[in-house]
Amino acid sequence: MEAVLTRTEQLRRSIIFLFLRLRRRHGFSLIYALAILVGYFGGLGSVLLHRAILWGDHFFFGVLGQLLVGVNHFRMMFLQASEEGHLLIHVLPHYRLFFLILIPAGGIMVTALLIRRFAPEAAGHGVPEVMVAVARNGGVIPPHVALVKTIGSALTISTGGSVGHEGPSVQIGGAIGSAVGQFFRMSSNGMRVLVGCGAAAGISASFNAPIAGALFAAEIILGDFAVSTFSPVIVASVIAAATSRAYFGNSPAFEIAGMYTLNHPVELPLYIALGIVAGFASLYFIRVFYWVEDRFEALKFHYLLKAALGGSLVGLCGLVFPQLFGIGYEPITSALAGRLTPLVLLILILLKPIISAATLGGGGSGGVFAPALFMGALLGDLFGQIAHGIFPMLQAAPGAFALVGMAALVAGTMRASLTAILMIFEITGSYEIILPLMLVTVTTAMVTHQFEPYTIYTLKLAKRGIHIGQEGDVDILGRLKVAEEMITDIEPVEVETPVDQILARVKTSKFDLFPVVNASHELVGTISFQDLRPILAEPGSLTRMLIADDVMNRDVLTVTPDASLLDALHCFGVRDVNALAVVDGSPQNRLIGILRRPDVLQRYRREVLFAGENTDQLLPDGGKNV
Template identity: 40%
Template sequence: MDNIEGDMSLLTNLKSKFNVKSTWFSILISIIIGILAGLFAVLFRNMISFAGSGFSGIGNFLFGFLPGNWWLITVPALAGFVVGPLTYFFAREAKGHGVPEVMAAVALKNGRMRMRVIFVKALASASSIGAGASVGREGPIVQMGSGIGSVIGQFFKMNAKKIKTCVACGAAAGISATFNAPIAGVFFALEIILGSFSANAFSLIVVSSVTASVIAQIFVGDAPAFIVQPYSLNHPFELMLYALLGTFAAIIGTLFVKTLYKSEDLFDGWNVIPEWLKPVFGGLIIGLIGLKFPQILGVGYETIEATFKGELLLGTLIALVFIKIFATSLTLGSGHSGGVFAPSLFIGATLGGAFGLIMQVLFPEFVGNPGAYAIVGMGAVVAGTTQAPITSVIMIFEMTRDYRIILPLMIAIVFSTLLSSYLSKGTIYTIKLLRRGINLKAGKDVNIMKRIKVADVMTTPVEICRKDNKVRKVIEMMHHSKHNGFPVLNDKDQLVGIITLQDVREAPVEGIMERLVSELMTSKLVVTFPEETLDDVFRKLSKYDLGHLPVVSKEDPKKLLGILTRSDIIKAYNKQLLPQQL
């Protein structure tokens, strides 16, 4: 406790001595984010190893009496008993692969993330990966690194734009420390997390990424993620084959994305067991698959390197492509926690390896080592799932440190990206947001409207009139009010209609002042609820050409809570937009 208080007092002193708006302060913060994210990445590796040993030991102790190695099927299921309650009761956003939640936080919450997500994600993902669930490390460390950046930005009371940059710094640092790929970390943060480029953000993200890479190298060394044999382009004709590989990668990548979200839908609609127990069921099936195909368990880097070396048969490679797609989709759909980047690498390597073997038989005079196709296949499938070509090229280059493969890699990735963008509306990250009605390509305006709730903007108390009032009184109210329409209530204070200046104008002039409100009011109401967003309201206003909407209770639609006008929406929009521009 004393150490924690000391650290907090150090940050408080730092906060008071430096100007939060200064460039040097921003650089210092980016260094701190890089250090913490790098340390967390190293810690996360150790947590995975510890979880693997722990769950294997418990599984052997409890179920070692089963014949053969059947006790192994219980290991991923045991992890489900930890993952399910953690994500369900403590941080729902820690479920799944993590990157979409970071993107949503940037787009809809000005980069604000809860501190608890960092720790819940670490525990849940380490349990899943360590126990053999078919997921990777990159999604969790991106979410953890981004969470670190967000928490630090919030602590120093930075504006929305700076907090988003801190989130991107944390994401880049996580990728950099995990894959020893600082350049790829930078472009991942810019291309996927922020979706935009600015010189200031780029500089700070580079600082964090490099810092995290240095920290990781101190603890785990400077070796690339994969040790590969030297490859070269044997003949220009091979470029056509690599383009064809990119086409197949786009199809397989799209299949992976669709299978993943179909699995999520099936598990979400399955209500036989509580949601927090579904990871146990998913883990049990993963364990069964792992008995026959142990290659699909865990991150799968050993299988990827075996593919580079040509140690797997063609039939095995083809089978692993589809079994890995199914296993990862099942793992994440059931509620386990982990990333999709490593599975994409696995699927791409096995696809590329199989393609290379086939092409070697068909064109032996042109095709050399099939391992080159496995490397290119990794990048092509990653590009097909993420539609992030720059990140994909640089990531594979940094993970292998083999520049000679860059031309085939670029060709395959371009073809994969182009075809996958045609086959799928979104990426493996953005589809999750699209299904929530969040379209990041629609621009910042839509995102701002989506994060503002009606309850935060509506006008209360409401100027109302009664159904038995005369029109004369309504016109007098309009003279003294900024509104040109009022909700109409009955003697039980129930909403029964709305009367506007337009209703009065369209009525016959003769005797209009003595007519009752109930005769002129509109009784077929278009209403909104406190839980809806301004984006929902704006759609209704545009569809029905209205100037204001009554706000009513969902439980009792006749209970009037407030009113919302176009001017209320404009004021709220400008109020939210201003902090982002500072």
């Protein structure tokens, strides 16, 4: 085993050495070669997930459906019947409809069991977990998450779970990028970039939209448009799109029935109105989604019973509205073509967040990107039909509003305006619709932000106590730990030390905070310049009479080594102090170091500088010790 590991290590070092030589001679960086690798395998992972969903759909709604219900591919038949205004009870006998509930219930139960046993990180959307890995864990994602996420998401979606495959593709690609980075022992910055490359590959391959994939990774996952970060992401996104096209061709993700354009500037007020409506629809999506998911989490049932409940709810709603089954691309295509009635559109809009939350709350695996597109397309179609009813001479087709509505819901729920605009632009291939797209997405994002500071991704993390900023450089401190900057070479003051001895130490010390410990080295207080200033005006005899216990501040604000520097910076601001005591986090509160504010700010400035200008920071050990 050791010989195998040695050969693997030699291979790793040889590859890195080769690319470092290429870099010195030809300016070729290892990070770009790894971006190509991650882009290819990230795109391949998305292709595999898509194929697995198609195979599962054929089996569960084709082979198994014919066995249980007596109709082959009955989901497509139900969709057609629903568009024609018929309910399922008009298509099948009542007793056979019961089997329709069993398929999503069984799929979500198996998924919940699989994830709970093998990879709890694979539960839920996928995107928030990747965001945490990038912001707090140095880009580390366990490699087996990719396999479990693929199987779990394929099971959930192919059995009717009302979620998308884009979020899982992001997590699968991110896990692949992390695995590549871990193999080559990349730096923390390099790991982050490779995870971003994997995320971009997932979106790019899912939608055949390389520009949108790269922007999604930069906007949502990395929060960074620095050249050294964004360039490898673009490379990975392009490679992933090429990989996807090799399997599925160069067709758009959705069938567009014609070219939509802005016919006259008089239509712009209607698009602004759609943006406002979409803003409130985004709020409805976010809040209803998490309200339902929280209700599932509050249930004291066994997790398999929760899965059965969530799957049964999906099946029951699918009895009446089969458009809620699966990813939902068929209803989106119907909305773009204007084939759904206003009443059906309204009901589906109201139900979609509930059923998506029931799918994930029950233990299923899938993303919320596709549900947002689903709701946006149907909302835009409904708005367009109402607008045509009020203004019969309106030239813009309802499909144009549906297309713009898709971008609006992505911008409103995820604050990914650039991604939304360029994704729809790539799907349509038409520049003419870009003005309404820009106007609607900005309007929607503004309305949503007024009432909800979190996105559908960051709200999930905020509920766990994890706050990830969207401000780019500020979040650098959220990735760094107190342990990296704390000073451990300190001499604490014992609780019985005379004050005159403390004053003597102050004159020669580089610190302005002195932790006070007892005989067991437990932190009991601190002494700062502010605590000593009143004593300096007193006679010297008084300082000889007082001890540390008499003057120390017992209300101590501390941090632990695993806290982020961003959390520490907040603590500095709470008390307006320049140093914090670092404790081990045990009940004994043992002192292990000091963290100084100037050191934190200096680290921040250094990280910002290197993030924007030094690509060697992406390499193992900065490219020095390979």
